[in-house]
Amino acid sequence: MVKPDEGKLFKKSLTTKERSELVFAYLINMPTILLILLLIGYPIGVSLWTSLHRYNLRRPGQFEFVGLGNYLDILTSYDFWHSIGVSLYFTGLSVPLIILVALGIALLFNQEFFGRGIVRSMLLIPWAIPGVVNGLMWVGLLGKYGVFDKIMRDCVNLANRLTGLEIDYLGMASPIIALNAAIAAHVWQNVPFACIIFLAAFQAIPSEQYRAAKVDGANAWNRFFHITLPWLLHPIMIVAILGTMNGFRTFDLIFTLTGGGPGDATYVIAWQTYKEAFGRLNFGSANAYSYLIMLITMSLAIIYIRLLYNRGTVQG
């Protein structure tokens, strides 16, 4: 990561003060840099190297260069495309839901009403709950005696009565229910974070704009579409990008809520990678999986960083 203008800066000779500041700056950044290089940078390199080899812990002696062989195997396998499909569905549905629900709640909580402070701080509850516990909670909520299970059963019964169909409600044993339940749990946990960002964004909108619009006779919808929404575009983008990255990484929730099941219905890409590595001990191809996940998330990260950069936040 060498900056292009670094050379330029060195050409004009540095004063003693500048030089000592440079040394000082890197010195106090050193622990962090070393830690990241050792625990993130080095593994990224090794991961790439291993992904080009046949390497299974069951046969530890074998470490054979296969070039892009692992990638070819993966890209032609059912497992990979299935997990990509599940992850795309999971992320594609949960991100818009998070944005819509969070936007709705933020709009409400931005109004003046009695108890607003308390209600707003309730947002921190789902945020503070670890993913593992969230999964366990929803196991109960959707389980045999769970409230949501009862609601779902009642809904299906009602639908059956109205339409004359005979749909059996299988609960979490049904692939469709299990996958969508995971999405519901994920959305519930991630809405508060988005809400907090949106509420902060509302604060940044100059109130004169609303007053002017009111004077001009704009109704609430017009005010929302012409003032609020444009100001919210940037935060919405950020929530969408971070949400997509989180969606593709989802692991804890799947671990406790569905364990990938029923069958392979909730095999998201992170779960598939984990299984490949620590289930089948197939480190070569698991690293190839890892690299593909990395490609997806890092390209999103670059968009995110560009967004921040264009706003001038990165220059500091």
Next chain:
Amino acid sequence: MKTQLKINNPITKRLALYFLVMLATLYILTPFLWVVSVSFMNEREVTQMHWIPHQPTLQSYETYFHAHTKNLDIGTATARQFPRAIINSLVIASSVMVLNLFFGSLAAYALARINFAGKLALMLFYLCSRSVPGIAIMIPMYLLIRSYGLLDTHLAVILAHVTFTLPFTIWILKGYFQTVPLDLERAARVDGCSQIGALFRVFLPVTTPGMIAVGIFSFISSWGEFFFALLFTSTISSKPVTVVASDFAQELQVDFTIIAAGGVLVVLLPIILAFIFQRFIIHGISGAVTG
């Protein structure tokens, strides 16, 4: 036209607002409150599907803290590991918090105050490292930790958590440090403070809200982190509470009352911290994420 009039009626508007706020609050709270409620029920009452326990009992919590109980239900073995696991989590999360505050404030100070060659590159380096998914580097990390003989130690989990929380910490702190007036620092320097002295005597006291936000953030994320903890720990000597709690997912037929009590025990501390420090947390999130 008539409906238009109705909606514009201030009282109707008010009522509609309170109704919607109630719905939103129910959505946010119901899942968790139901679990809390179940944790105070006995198994029979769960099957009757009450909302509120008619005969509240601490039975489920006793499974966790009375190792001598004769209760041999499934899940008891996992439950008995909780007290030790909570201690492990406390050790890990507090260390992560302290290391974050120390290294984070050093790095953030340089980024906020010193103009040095490669600063932009360094910031991009931090931002990128924050986006690397843990799952993508799990195998080399696992092998690395194993080769140093650190598997199943607190240190392994602490190192992983610190590495993944530091970039965010630096990011938030940099923002807070930039709000400190330059004059304040200059005055300190004139009075004979060294650069590092200025950091500790001028910056840290002024930026306490930022430090609190960052400390609580790193604590809560380390407490709730699961993936690296799962990879690096294998026995109760180092397993944090998230990993122990995940065992419930592997055991079939554990009473949900017991799982619910366990869930409440895991989230109690982060939720209390989040409530106490909510102002700092909300300010921190909104400032750091959107820039």
